[in-house]
Structures are given as C-alpha cells and as structure tokens.
Amino acid sequence: MSKSFDIVIVGSGIAGLSTLLYLSETDLFKQGKLSVCLIAKGSLNETNTNWAQGGIAAVNAIGDNFDKHIKDTFNAGAYINKNAIVEKVVKAAPGLMNDLIQWGAHFDKNNKGQYDLAKEGGHSDARIWHKEDQTGKEIQEALLQNIFLLPNVHIQEQACVININQLSNHFFEIHVFEKNTQTFSNIISKKLVLATGGVGMIYDKTTNQQIATGDGIYLANQLGANIENLSFIQFHPTGLYEKGQTSFLISEALRGAGAVLRNEQGEPFMIKYDERKELAPRDIVSRAIVSEIALQSKPYVYLDATQIETHILDTHFPSIKMACKDRLGIDIGKDFIPVVPVQHYSCGGVKVNEYGETTIAGLFAIGEIASTGLHGANRLASNSLLEAIAFAKFSIPKLIDQLNPFIFEATNVEIPLFKSLDRSHIQSLLQKQAGIVKSNDGLENALNQLNKIKNNSEFNNVFNLIDFENTCLLEAAILLIKNALSQTSNKGVFYNIDLV
Numbered sequence: 001m002s003k004s005f006d007i008v009i010v011g012s013g014i015a016g017l018s019t020l021l022y023l024s025e026t027d028l029f030k031q032g033k034l035s036v037c038l039i040a041k042g043s044l045n046e047t048n049t050n051w052a053q054g055g056i057a058a059v060n061a062i063g064d065n066f067d068k069h070i071k072d073t074f075n076a077g078a079y080i081n082k083n084a085i086v087e088k089v090v091k092a093a094p095g096l097m098n099d100l101i102q103w104g105a106h107f108d109k110n111n112k113g114q115y116d117l118a119k120e121g122g123h124s125d126a127r128i129w130h131k132e133d134q135t136g137k138e139i140q141e142a143l144l145q146n147i148f149l150l151p152n153v154h155i156q157e158q159a160c161v162i163n164i165n166q167l168s169n170h171f172f173e174i175h176v177f178e179k180n181t182q183t184f185s186n187i188i189s190k191k192l193v194l195a196t197g198g199v200g201m202i203y204d205k206t207t208n209q210q211i212a213t214g215d216g217i218y219l220a221n222q223l224g225a226n227i228e229n230l231s232f233i234q235f236h237p238t239g240l241y242e243k244g245q246t247s248f249l250i251s252e253a254l255r256g257a258g259a260v261l262r263n264e265q266g267e268p269f270m271i272k273y274d275e276r277k278e279l280a281p282r283d284i285v286s287r288a289i290v291s292e293i294a295l296q297s298k299p300y301v302y303l304d305a306t307q308i309e310t311h312i313l314d315t316h317f318p319s320i321k322m323a324c325k326d327r328l329g330i331d332i333g334k335d336f337i338p339v340v341p342v343q344h345y346s347c348g349g350v351k352v353n354e355y356g357e358t359t360i361a362g363l364f365a366i367g368e369i370a371s372t373g374l375h376g377a378n379r380l381a382s383n384s385l386l387e388a389i390a391f392a393k394f395s396i397p398k399l400i401d402q403l404n405p406f407i408f409e410a411t412n413v414e415i416p417l418f419k420s421l422d423r424s425h426i427q428s429l430l431q432k433q434a435g436i437v438k439s440n441d442g443l444e445n446a447l448n449q450l451n452k453i454k455n456n457s458e459f460n461n462v463f464n465l466i467d468f469e470n471t472c473l474l475e476a477a478i479l480l481i482k483n484a485l486s487q488t489s490n491k492g493v494f495y496n497i498d499l500v
C-alpha cells in the first residue's frame with residue numbers, strides 16, 4: 001500500500017526545510033488539515049547548504065538600498081535576469097532574514113551590537129549576513145531544530161527518490177529507494193517540491209557535496225518539465241588546490257577582507273583584468289586565474305591572506321584556517337594558499353515562475369535546482385541562499401491551493417533498472433570540454449562521447465543506487481552540453497571561444 005501526503009518535499013537543504021517551515025505557518029497546517037512529507041537521500045544535514053560559508057545577501061546597512069542590490073544582481077547576471085524576479089527577491093530579503101532569525105539562526109554582530117555585514121565580490125555595499133565562515137551550518141541547524149518540533153510531518157532520511165510518474169489526476173507517484181533496508185516504496189502526493197540542489201558532481205572538481213548528482217534535473221526532465229540555461233555554471237575562483245573531487249572552498253569573503261591573488265612569481269595580477277581586482281564578479285576572476293595559469297608552470301595560483309590581521313582570520317575565517325592547516329599543513333596568516341577555479345553553482349535549471357511552479361502542473365522546483373531568472377547569466381555572491389528561502393516563501397499560496405481530495409489510481413512498485421556507467425569518464429569530459437572556457441568542437445566532441453557512453457552501456461540486472469546517480473549525472477551532462485551548443489553569445493559565466 002502506498003503512503004499518501006498532500007505535499008511531498010524532496011530535499012533537506014535550505015530550500016526544502018524552509019518550504020516546510022513556511023507551510024507549517026499556514027492556517028491549513030495549524031488546523032491539522034495538511035499532511036507533508038520531507039525526503040532526503042542522505043542524512044538531513046548532508047546538503048550543500050550545510051557548507052555555505054560566506055553568507056546571505058540582504059540590504060540592511062545605512063547607505064545601502066534595494067536599488068544598489070538590484071543593480072549589482074543585474075551587473076553580475078549580464079542583464080539577462082528577470083526584472084520582476086530580481087526586484088521581488090531583493091525587496092523580500094530583509095523580511096526573510098527576520099524569518100531566519102525568528103527560527104533561531106544567529107548572525108555575527110560587531111562590538112556595537114549591530115549586524116556585522118560583509119562585502120563580497122560584485123556587491124557595491126556591505127550586505128552579507130554571516131556566521132563566521134559557517135553561515136550555511138548555522139542556517140541548516142536552526143531550520144532542522146524547528147522541523148523536529150512539527151506535528152503532522154513525516155520525515156524520511158536515507159531515502160532516495162528514483163522515479164516519478166504523474167497520474168491522470170495530476171497526483172504524483174514517487175518511487176523511493178530506502179537505503180537502510182534496501183527496499184522500495186511508493187508515495188502518492190498531490191503537490192511535489194523538488195529541492196534537490198545542484199549538479200556539481202558532473203565535474204571532476206567541485207565545491208559541492210556528494211549528494212549533488214543532478215537527480216532533480218533528471219527527474220524533472222523525465223516528467224517533461226522545461227529546463228533552461230543549464231550551461232550557466234558558475235566556477236568558484238578559489239577552490240583549495242588539493243587531491244580528490246570535492247574541493248574545499250576558500251570563501252570570497254577572504255578576498256573581501258583583503259586577500260590578494262598572486263601568480264607563481266608572487267605578483268598580484270587582477271588589476272590586469274578588471275579595475276575591481278579581487279572583488280570583480282566570479283566569472284571574471286575565474287577566467288583571469290585560468291589565463292594566469294596558462295602563462296606559468298604551476299597548475300594553480302596563490303591567494304595571499306597574510307596581510308589580514310590575525311584576529312580577523314581567527315574570528316571571521318576559523319574553518320578556512322583550520323581546513324588549510326589540516327589539509328595542506330599551511331598557516332594562512334603566514335603562507336600563501338594554492339587555489340584553482342572549481343565548479344561551484346548551477347545558475348540555470350528547472351524553469352519556474354515567480355511561485356516556484358514548473359511547467360508541469362503541481363510540480364515545484366525550489367533552490368539551486370531551479371532557474372528563477374534571479375541570477376541571469378551569473379549568480380551574484382550570496383544571492384543563492386537568499387533565492388532558495390525567497391522562493392520557499394513565494395511558493396506557499398500555490399502549494400496549498402486546490403489540494404483536491406485523494407482519488408487513488410492503482411499504482412505498482414516496479415523496480416527500475418539503470419545502466420552501469422563510468423562516472424569518472426563523464427566527469428573528465430565535462431571538466432575538459434564544458435569548463436570555464438568552451439569551444440564548439442569541444443562541446444560537439446563531448447556530446448558525441450556522452451551519447452556513446454549512453455548507447456553502449458548495458459543495463460545492470462539489479463538495482464544499484466550508484467547506477468541511478470550516474471544516470472542522473474549523464475542525462476544532466478547531456479542537457480548541459482546541448483544547452484551550451486544552443487547559446488549564441490557569451491555572457492556572464494558562459495564563455496565559448498567561438499562566440500562573441
């Protein structure tokens with residue numbers, strides 16, 4: 001027998017958890033008339049949210065204003081952002097910060113007791129709310145503490161959504177693989193929120209966590225939802241240069257505090273590329289680093305934080321300081337940090353409207369999975385946590401609207417099988433041909449090879465979670481490359497040497 005809920009939310013990052021908390025504030029929920037289920041494929045704090053460092057952008061300080069935040073967002077996004085969305089999100093931001101504070105998240109204050117707002121790349125004013133360099137962890141923990149107190153909510157971790165059908169009455173039949181018991185179950189829901197995060201794992205080097213295998217993109221695509229601008233991938237200029245796929249992020253805030261990029265000769269180079277130097281938008285800084293690396297023998301450049309006062313490093317950047325010490329044995333107060341651009345954020349995704357609704361009735365996409373129009377061709381730093389919580393709130397009226405009575409159709413739990421695929425082959429193709437600098441030949445070549453991998457691989461005769469995730473990776477990679485080939489000009493993070 002299938003379980004059934006009015007609303008199912010897939011994902012336990014800021015997008016999924018804040019959607020649940022906003023739902024819990026509705027009269028329907030308070031009257032016990034709304035059943036909600038939240039599913040996560042790992043433990044609840046295995047999310048990218050938990051690793052966000054720099055913070056969340058919202059106007060607060062005297063001297064700053066909405067127009068400046070709006071202008072900065074457009075500037076970063078190469079002016080293809082959606083006007084109404086940028087305005088709506090930026091103007092909602094102070095209220096959303098209030099919600100986070102009400103839910104128990106703490107943000108750093110200065111010695112006058114005022115919020116200590118930071119300035120990051122692309123921002124014309126200090127408007128980044130942070131908790132040391134572990135803002136995401138602070139938010140994740142605050143949200144989690146609240147959801148555990150909620151009645152009428154079913155929370156299921158270690159449960160991976162592997163297939164979704166839409167029934168003729170528009171309800172969703174969601175197939176779940178439960179990792180602990182290695183069993184399959186079915187859930188029926190009237191409305192479905194995909195809050196499954198990004199696609200970082202399709203690249204060789206990323207700041208994203210292992211969960212970021214593009215599952216939501218694959219599942220939404222299977223349902224026929226529109227997906228747009230998937231090739232607008234933001235590379236973070238300063239991933240720590242180290243072994244392995246997941247690269248520790250050296251936050252933009254360190255550059256905001258005065259850290260300088262230097263080439264292998266120790267020369268500062270950003271002034272050659274942009275007058276905003278280290279605080280130019282990320283795409284500009286990333287391409288500058290790629291250019292410098294091409295001119296030198298070392299495969300990385302340095303970030304020099306040695307001139308930042310020790311007490312600032314200790315109080316604002318404790319986790320970066322510790323990670324550099326633990327991973328590479330360097331003291332950031334004395335040594336240069338080796339850094340390289342790495343995949344970081346997906347600006348495009350499942351196309352949604354101002355309420356987070358996709359092009360499929362009853363299906364919502366919120367958080368990094370979504371393409372809302374806020375970011376345009378490049379996300380302004382710290383606008384993504386903001387976007388996730390903003391659309392969680394905006395979605396509520398539509399989510400609780402028209403929740404028709406359950407009419408069950410016969411459903412069956414079929415165990416889907418997936419092909420065995422070579423993940424590292426897919427990742428190295430994407431890294432090489434769909435990285436910071438692309439070309440038509442490279443993209444065509446990658447598409448051919450990805451199609452070969454898809455067509456020449458055999459179905460595994462038993463279900464295996466890795467096969468499912470690799471299928472998501474492959475399908476998301478194909479969509480990404482096709483989208484890259486459809487671009488007609490360079491803008492924001494998108495750069496193809498064959499276009500202008």
Ligand SMILES: Cc1cc2nc3c(=O)[nH]c(=O)nc-3n(C[C@H](O)[C@H](O)[C@H](O)COP(=O)(O)OP(=O)(O)OC[C@H]3O[C@@H](n4cnc5c(N)ncnc54)[C@H](O)[C@@H]3O)c2cc1C
Nearest residue numbers: 011012013014015041048049054055161197367368382385
């Ligand atoms: C290192 C790092 C630093 C960052 N710093 C900042 C910052 O300072 N400011 C900022 O604004 N942004 C930052 N970002 C980006 C921001 O953290 C993310 O965009 C945001 O947290 C995404 O939230 P989300 O809720 O959409 O997804 P996530 O937080 O990634 O959560 C995804 C959830 O979906 C679940 N899931 C996925 N697939 C399935 C499936 N098939 N079945 C069931 N569950 C599934 C996962 O288990 C997880 O619970 C950073 C990102 C990284 C990686």
